[in-house]
Amino acid sequence: MSSQMPAPETPSVPLGQPTASSPATNGDKEVLISVHDLKKYFPITKGIIFQRHVGDIKAVDGLSFDIYKGETLGLVGESGCGKSTTGRAILQLQRPTGGEVLYEGTDLVKLKGEDMRKMRRNVQMIFQDPYASLNPRMTVGNIVAEPLEVHNIAKGKAAQERVQELLQVVGLNPYFVNRYPHEFSGGQRQRIGVARALAVNPNFIVADEPISALDVSIQAQVINLLEELQEKYDLTYLFISHDLSAVRHISDRIAVMYLGWIVELADRDALYKNPLHPYTKALLSAIPIPDPVIEAKRERIILTGDVPSPARPPSGCRFHTRCPIAQKGLCDVEIPVFRNVGNNHFVACHLVPDGSG
Numbered sequence: 001m002s003s004q005m006p007a008p009e010t011p012s013v014p015l016g017q018p019t020a021s022s023p024a025t026n027g028d029k030e031v032l033i034s035v036h037d038l039k040k041y042f043p044i045t046k047g048i049i050f051q052r053h054v055g056d057i058k059a060v061d062g063l064s065f066d067i068y069k070g071e072t073l074g075l076v077g078e079s080g081c082g083k084s085t086t087g088r089a090i091l092q093l094q095r096p097t098g099g100e101v102l103y104e105g106t107d108l109v110k111l112k113g114e115d116m117r118k119m120r121r122n123v124q125m126i127f128q129d130p131y132a133s134l135n136p137r138m139t140v141g142n143i144v145a146e147p148l149e150v151h152n153i154a155k156g157k158a159a160q161e162r163v164q165e166l167l168q169v170v171g172l173n174p175y176f177v178n179r180y181p182h183e184f185s186g187g188q189r190q191r192i193g194v195a196r197a198l199a200v201n202p203n204f205i206v207a208d209e210p211i212s213a214l215d216v217s218i219q220a221q222v223i224n225l226l227e228e229l230q231e232k233y234d235l236t237y238l239f240i241s242h243d244l245s246a247v248r249h250i251s252d253r254i255a256v257m258y259l260g261w262i263v264e265l266a267d268r269d270a271l272y273k274n275p276l277h278p279y280t281k282a283l284l285s286a287i288p289i290p291d292p293v294i295e296a297k298r299e300r301i302i303l304t305g306d307v308p309s310p311a312r313p314p315s316g317c318r319f320h321t322r323c324p325i326a327q328k329g330l331c332d333v334e335i336p337v338f339r340n341v342g343n344n345h346f347v348a349c350h351l352v353p354d355g356s357g
Helices: 082-092 113-119 138-152 156-169 188-200 216-233 246-252 268-273 279-284 290-297
Strands: 033-047 052-068 072-076 098-104 123-126 206-207 236-240 255-260 261-267 337-340 346-348
Touching: 033 082, 033 236, 052 261, 052 268, 072 082, 082 206, 082 236, 098 246, 098 279, 123 188, 123 279, 138 156, 138 188, 156 188, 156 236, 188 216, 188 290, 216 236, 236 246, 255 279, 261 268, 261 279, 279 290
Parallel strands: 072 236, 072 255, 123 206, 206 236
Antiparallel strands: 033 052, 033 098, 255 261, 261 346, 337 346
16 A cells, blocks of 8 residues: 655556655655655564464555655544554654655665664654653753764763753753753653754654643643744654644644555645545544534534454555445445645545545
């Protein structure tokens, strides 16, 4: 399965059919990360002594998309759809089963050892859990200084000064360097994680649900911080979240993911004002509106059934088992084409006509 993003003038490519062609550029925007047919399968084995490979959990099953320099691409979907695995596979924290991840033309999948270590100066990650992602036995100063020492950027007094500067940039007291993570709140810990990611001056950051473990008021502060840092340092983000309101606030474009596939991708405003895929419509209908009159009148789409197992995904369109408009003999048989239906609005659905974007 290949969820490809073709150019308006390029023929559509069916999901499930890998392609060697590059995803389209968008006008004069420069592509920083180009993902081609990315797959990540986790093997299923049986037996204790002699283990047999009996199947695979297809967490990510053939994604293709571009991330443009300086933009924020939001990646949304239900828990278990493969969002976090996608981010980790792009950064090679989990080695992909197949596909390419091109960073300015360099395939990260082919890099090993020292070459990959050097490349990590350019690509970094902000982890989801600010409590588990920081070493409780290290001081904040040592945590933020570690990447400086690993990449031979600064040592000694220069490293200390850089750490204090980074803490100040993310809104923390620079004199907190000798404190330990347990002495900070969740929001402060996440700021420490941001400072650690910024230490090596990266160009691209994967933010893996960086606000999901935080209180709502703190979430807004962290999102505002990420936006300020993006403008100041010309950063590019892949922002992974299941919080559709937060994604709308921070993202330039949004990709909607379901069971290892991208089913819709469009500019932020176009996606929220004119969702085309039935799954996207269901997700957006779940966002609460703080107006009881509007809330009482609007349609709430309730999806029936459970998300199928990624070890045995359905035939045809993977969403057809829960789709309220699925047509028997079509959606359960044929793999939909991920195509541009107008204005760079891409959707994988048999029942969405061209010109809907």
